[in-house]
Amino acid sequence: MAQELDTASTEQTKTLDRRELLGAAGTAAVAGVTAVAAGAPGTARAAEIEVGQEVMTIVYRNAPDARFDFDYYEKTHMPLIMDRYGSSISRFELRRGQPGADGAPPPFIATVTIWIADGEAFDRAAAQYQAAIRADVTKFTNAELIAQRDRIVGITTS
DSSP: OOSEEOTTSSSOOEEEEHHHHHOSHHHHHHTTEEEEETTBTTSOOOOEEETTOEEEEEEEEOOTTOOBOHHHIIIIIHHHHHHHHGGGEEEEEEEEOOOOTTSOOOSEEEEEEEEESOHHHHHHHHHHHHHHHHHHGGGTBOSOEEEEEEEOOOOOOO
16 A cells, blocks of 8 residues: 555545554654544544645744643544544644754644545534634643645655
C-alpha cells in the first residue's frame, strides 16, 4: 500500500499509509502527538493520506503568558469536536510545541491537524456547531489561534 496509483482516472492519486509517512509508530508518541481517529476515540489508527485531501490546521501562538491545558483539550475538547463532526473527520492530531535546538521557545504552544474525510459534511457540522466549539476554547487556552484549511497537493517519502 506504500504507493498506489489510481490509473483508472485521468488524475493520478498517490495513497500512503499514515504509519509509513510518520515512520515508526513510537516516533509520534515520543514527539508528544495525540491522535484520535473517527470511530476509535482515544486511539490512533492508520489513516491514508491522498493528494486532494483537505486538512484543517490550527496553531496556537506561544507567548510569555500563554496557557494551554493539553489534558482538557485531549479529554474534553477533542471528543466534543469528534462527537459533533462525526465521520467528516478521519483523523485529529494534537501536538505540543517543542523548544528549538538552541533552547528557544516554540512559536506555537500547540498545533492541531484535522484530516477532513468529507468536506461537505465537515462544512455542515461547522455551520451548526462552530459557535459552541469556539465558546469552549477559553476553557483550555488564552493563546491566539490561527486556523487554515488546506488541500494536499503533493506527497513524498524517502
